Amino acid sequence: ILNYNLASRPGERFDGVNVDIEPYIYPGFAAGKPALQLQWLEILEKMIQRRDAAGSAMAIGPAIPRWLDVNTCCTDITWKGATKPLSEHIQDMSDYISIMDYRDTADGSVGIIAQAQSEIAYAEAIGKPNSVVIGVETLDIAWSGDPETITFREEGRAVAERELRKVYDAFAGSPAFGGIAMHHYDSIRWLPSVWGPNAVYPPMPADSGPPGAVSSPPTAEAFDHQSIDLAYGRAFDDTEVEHYNIYRSTDAGFTPGPENLAGQSRGLTFTDSGLLPDTTHHYRVAAVDAHGNVGPASPAASATTGGTELRPLIIDELTVTAAGGPATVRIRVTDLATGEPVAAAIHGRFTKMAGRYLTMNANSDGQASGVSETIGYRGGEVGFQPLRITAPGYYWASAHDRARNVE
Template sequence: MPAGLWRTVGALVLAVPLVGAVPGAARADDPPSVTIDSSESGPGVVRLAGRFAGAYDVSLVVNGERIERTRVSDPDADDAGTWAYDLDVGEMDGEIEVYTKATVAQTRYGTWSPPLTLRVDNPSARKPEVEITEPADGVRLTRPTPVRVRVAGKDVRSVRVRVNGGPWQRASGAAGRYVTLVNPAKHGDVMASLEAEAVDARGHVTRSTTRYVALGAAKKRRPVPHRQDRAMWIWEKASYNLVLNPGSRRLLETVLPPGSTMYLGVDTYMGRDIIEDARPELRDLVAWAHGRGMKVHATVAGGTRPPYLGALSRYRDRAVGEMERVIDYNLSSKPAERFDGINVDIEPYILPWFTSSKPDLQIQWLDTLRAMIARRDASGEPLLFGPAVPRWLDTSACCTDIPYGGTTRTLAEHVQDLSDYIAIMDYRDQADGSAGIIAQAAGELAYAERIGKPLSVVVGVETLDIATSGDPATITFREEGRDAMEAELAKVGQAFSGSPAFAGIALHHYDSYRELPTVWGPAARWPEPPADSGPPTGVASPPEAVAFDHATVDLTYGRAYDDTEVDFYEVHRSTEPGFTPGPGTLAGKARGLSHTDTGLLPGTTYRYRIVPVDVAGHRGPASDPVTVTTGATDLRPMVVESMSVTLEGGAARVRLRVVDKESGQPVAATVRGRFTFSAGRYVTVTADADGWATATSEALKLPTGEVGFAGHRLTAPGHYWAAAYDRDKAATTRW
């Protein structure tokens, strides 16, 4: 990076590496890339700017803590242009690492810029640093023992310590040295977590890393492998319902039988942390699952946004912190309320430089996994440790011949050496063949048998609609349906039934599996939801709306509750004051507590209301309205005026027309999208001079089914896609 340049900005002193003025826009024939070309500081803000080529959806990754959309300029609609973002550094201090990332237009995979480091000197945002210095990790305490805490920071107002998540007790001291007394007799013979917390005069709160000690005659316990068939990933939009809305568990019972394993997402979600601020409710869920003979593994990632940055050495402490969150929860809870394992979903191979940096990044990931396991071992908690890994970690060029721990092996083998189990993301829609589920898991099972690790390989399959990603439709059972999936999984179970290393089959994931019918089309069937006695409540807090630009509004709102499950939230939009939600105002459906409404008109005032809907179809009361006005643009809106999907020659055919919304004149737009339901082919076509575009799906082999078409990107010079005003969005063909 270029040399730093000191700038004084109000109360801030920034050392900001600069590259001078923003260069001209990238050209369409440049290789796919995104760059940070300049940084310019102002009062409490750093303006970052750069270029992109062969890409779209440019976003900024800020210190591994959040991902922000940037404002892009691409008037020629050729996936090349400039971007800018005003980064508010008013609450930042120290080294801030930023990247830009974008989606490559041709592959729909990612491309990243090199990192840029901002050095921010901002005393008002500086948080205290807190560390437990005594007792040491792993010691045994048999009598009252001082816990010593070192704090670095100004205006520290309180320092506290807690044992096993219990009440905070004040530590006394000054000048950065504090102490309190822990009496093992008050806690019994248990393994214990020691945490310290410091608060300064500005309200900044900092927690220490955890120290683990043995109290009295406590002994560490080792994890015991168990069957995981079926296992299922349950991400935060659903897991928080299971924790905070007990009726949701009745719905879970319809798809996950007793004896199954939950991979329960426990990341923070919409400002809440179920591990920290909903412990009683989380304990209740885990105890409920154990009462049904189920196992529960907490699913964590790298403690970063995006999660795969947690594999890097710079962010390793955050991944370790995720491990400690789960351990500390367990030590604070009764045996029946504790997690049985921890499923780790970091996936650093998503980083574009994973292959080119071999073996450095691979070793960083292994070191991160080792550091996480070391915290488990120090705590004595018998948590099974199981990373999710791709099916090619033992064969791809990025992952063979990795030197680590004195041996050179495949990355898969190193991960298996470290871990108690692996969950292979063996994502294909057929069991047999050289690229099938069975063949692609055979190597990992053989290695597990060779090193003597029973019940250590879980075979995972996909049910998610992934067609807009760069992955092929062949990686998911979304198109085939549940009956076809079960037939293939029966083959997998039979093939591996004699292997002592085989632990079972995992499904990704709960919400997409619930949406998966037996087969698409007239014969489609879904599991019957449990009996429901009435509609859900309204949302706990009214919606808030922010206009991002001329065409996009971001909405957030509070949770609703139900005696079973709030299946989704209807988002209703109107330009009329005091409107009543109805079929004509439905703008979208959201599974979680946020929704992004796109394809709007510039300079337009919209009103939004939120209506919760439960799994029985009961609609709760509509929220109060919220009003927001979109921004301005020089681009003209274009829309899909008509669309039809027909079945021709064993494939589906989509025919649609793109026009200028204001004039009705045809637009020769580039249409990108994918077929849906029984098909999953992604296509790119260009409309003719009359605005008409046609495309054909892959061959349809099932005797019954349904196919629709969903646009993904529509681009044309001087225009943008006002998708909210498209017609015939729900057009399908069934047979």
């Protein structure tokens, strides 16, 4: 980044770098204290020394977890003759810090304000204005954490703005407070005011037309009996390409449309899965801009899935109901060819106003059910997304589900 800045014109340069190393995810971080803690400080110090040697004004700000000042893994760290919390050593050397203060309420002992208070106080004590940035989460993180307390994804933008106003009010008089960092750009754009028919999304910039075609036609290659990998060239738009529509058919001369939309991709590759074995599938790709305008479809690419002795199963029924409290999902899986129920393990998660991950066991009638976390709002939308289904002698032919991703 230093080399890029040195080779670029002033208006093209980065103003700063947020350094998100996260050595504490290593299992030996706490047990081996203070080895990795000191290595973390040494790496940060070397980055700052190289920045200074380059004569750059670029700000360097480490991302730190909200507990770095109180967890026993990181208190009483001796560095350059001083013993203090690891967070304070980092604040001493850095231009700013970004606290990963991932909570969905401002108030309370574990709220956003309380979790940032000591870092704010320390920055004031050492005289570093605008040096504590408070990071909050809007990403859909049911895959890796507890969505009930970490992210504003389930609550929506209106609740997020209400809680963040409390944070701004709480630290309005502090010279150390450097504002809020939202994690991350796409998830903020996709966060509605509320989940439901009255949802309002952030306005998009002006757009004069659909994107162009992909710059190189797709290629398709079968991976196994039920999945095919696609790759294609980038498309361009006067505003922004939001994603790529992937259309699939067993008819070589098909016309792309909603009825044969296989999926969407944010990148230049896509894996189409849940297909039938020994079957030739044809694909066309079209770019979609931030306003929903669809560009021209590409020429077709084709591939044939391999064979297997496994039988395909599908989701035959999927319903989600919510009437206060938790939502309930009910699901039924069957043999695709015979329609007979299949006993299976079903993994999935709730979406929109809920986010809990579930593992359910469908019994001999192929049926399973589960409940979400408590939903604290009277109205809105909640859904369920199946992620993995396993049963002896079967594979999940998800492309042929009769019910899928109910919302």
